[in-house]
Amino acid sequence: VDTRLTPEQAELQRSARQLASRLGPATVADLDDADRSSKLRAAVLEAGWLELRDEAGDGAPVGGSVEAAIVTEALGGTVADVAFMGPVLARDLLRRAGAEAGDDVVVGMTSTLDAPAIWPDGAAYAVDGPADAEVLVLVPRDGAFALGRVDAAGPGEGADLTRGVRPVQVRTSAAPVPGARALDADDLLRWTALGLALTSADLVGVMRGVLDLTVAYAADRKQFGVAVGSFQAVQHLLADAHCLLEGSISVAQHAAWAADALPAAEAVEAGRIAKAYCARAARTVCETAIQVHGGIGNTWECMAHVFLRRALLSAQWFGDDGAQLRALADTRLGAA
């Protein structure tokens, strides 16, 4: 047992965090800066991170689930408005099906966002895909699933100001993905474990980013002639938030490792534990951030709500804490 990052993983973390803080939005107004966001997209593409889960030979991916989580966490830390997790998860699924990686592709999720959409179910959403992404859906075939393609429709909408959620265009038929094998239950469990690990990693990044922002604000903002961060009431809120972040790192890091390393069912359980903890923690940490920012924290111009909104989407994507607890209870306690 040695849970430390390897030197290569630590280096990836350093460079991903550097890129995210250089090109991520520092202010709410930055979200409208198309020049910055296109530089961010280009830099992520250039770094090769979108290819992390593509096939490297022998069916294995270029990068491990831990590496994918490290980049996800870094981008979450500055609420980076670039499609990453969506395309990486789609390319992971394409690799499992033995198909070519697609550039602008994302997996359609059911309307509750907690599972991949199964054709011809009507309502589905493409989460965190580029504007004109192709959308993968599962097409039932002989007790397994083939991969089909449909289109996303309409502009990105939804709570998160940094990642799009697009309604999926339903067709009477889904176009088959060339060269794709059928996916079995084990493939889908492994993919789900990765989704749980990455959404947890994004939540960890969000917590780290919003807490840094809020601690700096509390140290700077003066009332009664002193920094509000000198008041014990404020200190205890921030200390609680810091502990929630630390606990979240511990579970999310394990889920990231488990996604590739453990048998599928165990990897999913590790993912559910991480997601349940991180989703609850992120909600509290972001709400604390708004509270400590006071009146300003409730205005559109304050970055705190951008973090909270991102946390709300990552919490729902692959299922929120309630969904994870119900699933854990069903697995461990027997059906109700």
Next chain:
Amino acid sequence: MDYFDSPAEAEFRARFRAWLDANNPGLPASSTDDEYWARQAEWHTALFDAGFFGLSWPKRFGGQELPAVFDVILDEELAFAGAPPRPSLGYLVQGITEHGSDEIQDRFLPGLISGRERWCQGFSEPDAGSDLASLRTTAKPDGDEFVIEGHKIWTSYSDVADWCLLLARTDSDVAKHKGLSAFAVPMDQPGIEQRPLKMINGITNEFGQVSFNGARVPAANMIGAPGEGWRLAMTIVSHEREPGELGYVARYAKTVQQLERAVQFDPPAFTARQREAVAWAQVETEMLRLHVCRRLSERLDGIEHGPGGSVDKLLMTWTEQTVGAVALEVAGADAVTADDVALRTYLYSRAQSVMGGTSQIQKNIVAQRILGLPPS
């Protein structure tokens, strides 16, 4: 990053599992029953004699000189077998190792680690809790001895202890935290009287109150230099806050396992809310296990005990109090009619946010020493 056992770790795990299979004493949880405390010494010596206690400590004192992560494996196997947690005294070992002379270490560490000599910790007083440095117990030199006057409280295991690691004032003319020294005081003497302290869950064997009326300790039993008592106390309490040092994960996992079995036995008898509560208790417990893995892995870079122990203590407290509250929720009305184990587990959990330094104090430490916020 690797959560799998190395070959050496796997061998240790298999060996311990086999031993435990034959030697599990089947004690009740420490949080609910005096029987645990009555038989803890026996459990301690059994673990030690088989080579399963003091894993990370020096061999010359009876330890095994293994990396700290072996304790994670030990705790996992204890939890898996539903066995009692290992005795929690790593913090005393750390304190004596860091501050005691070679003579003191050679004299006291082997007995402490083997469980042949039992220890209690005389720090808190009725008027010195969170403000420990204001303690009033005095130790005055008299020939080659010191004479002790004062009153200690929350003294774990004082009823069975051979030795007390006592913090006393040896100099009243300096700032309050500079005038303290630490001693290894023999408990079996006429100047010491101890009384049990009954806790809200009915346990009487864990905590005691100790009066010192002219008790004597040889000057050679001072641990560290005169005036070093405060620093020694801070070493001890910072380790006392670390779940990796305490091994409580095994206790929480055991309770969660019992709650899961209760629900599995008759699923329709439990509501969706109770089922989710049990799942949440498992999530918190697993979080703490993984957090300890992470912390003890960091020790491979060298031991460091700073303000991070306060983070760990808060996470441990939240876990224990979640597990306690879920035990109460699963028991429902039974907790106030028939199921006193659930009630006692819950009541005991309330102490975790106080013992070893209150949660309020831990949050002050986190805010000021980790987040860098200005003092209030």
